[in-house]
Amino acid sequence: xxxxxxxxxEWKAEGHxxxxxxxxxxxxxxxxxxxxxxxxxxxxxxxxMSLSEAAYSVGKGTLVWDTETALWEAFRLxxxxxxxxxxHMYTEVNAAYIEDVxxxxxxxxxxxxxxxxxxxxxxxxxxxxxxxxxxxxxKSLHYEVQINMELRRKDREGQPPExxxxxxxxxxxxxxxxxxxxxxxxPGPMSDFNTLLGMVHGG
Numbered sequence: 066x067x068x069x070x071x072x073x074x075e076w077k078a079e080g081h082x083x084x085x086x087x088x089x090x091x092x093x094x095x096x097x098x099x100x101x102x103x104x105x106x107x108x109x110x111x112x113x114m115s116l117s118e119a120a121y122s123v124g125k126g127t128l129v130w131d132t133e134t135a136l137w138e139a140f141r142l143x144x145x146x147x148x149x150x151x152x153h154m155y156t157e158v159n160a161a162y163i164e165d166v167x168x169x170x171x172x173x174x175x176x177x178x179x180x181x182x183x184x185x186x187x188x189x190x191x192x193x194x195x196x197x198x199x200x201x202x203x204k205s206l207h208y209e210v211q212i213n214m215e216l217r218r219k220d221r222e223g224q225p226p227e228x229x230x231x232x233x234x235x236x237x238x239x240x241x242x243x244x245x246x247x248x249x250x251x252p253g254p255m256s257d258f259n260t261l262l263g264m265v266h267g268g
Contacts, residue, residue, distance in 0.1 A: 082126075086116055090139075099146030106142040113139070114165055121173045127258070128170075133180035134202040136166060159205065167209045179258065180206065211237050212246075212265070216256060230256030240267040 073083045091105040113136070120128045130136055140162050141148055170178035180202075187197040200207070207213045213233040220226050230251040239245060246264050251257075 084120070088112065088116075101146075102142060103144070103146035106139060106146075110139060110143045110165075117166075117169060121169055121176060124173070124175050127177040127179060129179045129181065130166075131181045132183055132202070133166075133206065134183040134200075137162065137202045140165075159203065162203060163205075163209060167206070170210075177258075177262075180210065182206075207233075211235065212261065214261065227253065228256050229253065230261075232261070235265065237265050239265060 073085050076083050088109070091109050093102060093105055097105075117128070138148060141158070144158050144161075170176075182200045182202045184198040185201040186193045187199040189197075203209075212235045215231045215233055217229050217231065218226050219229070232246050232249045232251070234247045235245055246261070249264070251260055
């Protein structure tokens, strides 16, 4: 696919109503103080939450955060004014982030929420083995959501890339008492939200 735009175009072609909103990051001078950075990103965050509230007010469909990784970075800049060398206790900040971002997905049960995440190199003893990656974003997010799924891309010479999905875990009881879908591999065109939804809830 060609990223968010490419996926949106495919969904529109299938007859879905898509609202795609892009927010530019705050333009800050290099000399901005942590207080100024925090203030600007605070304004940015309020706009994001206003858009989230408007999306959930529709009452049906799916809200997609692309990406939760960037969302978490924005929240940290709002709270700390920087991302590196932060030595604050994260407990309260994590709780506030979950309240703003995750809790609304629980309350609006007529809608689905998808959090997309980037991956980053996984270091062990300050070394990267050149192969291992880990999800970037709120560390505890995988405990907060109902289903965790990892999408994989395999590039093929002279052919379009091949995608597949792996359901890492699922906390939702399968309709009809069927086997839990955790560990299921969804190859090719089956690695989409509709297939996963059908496997868990039936239909």
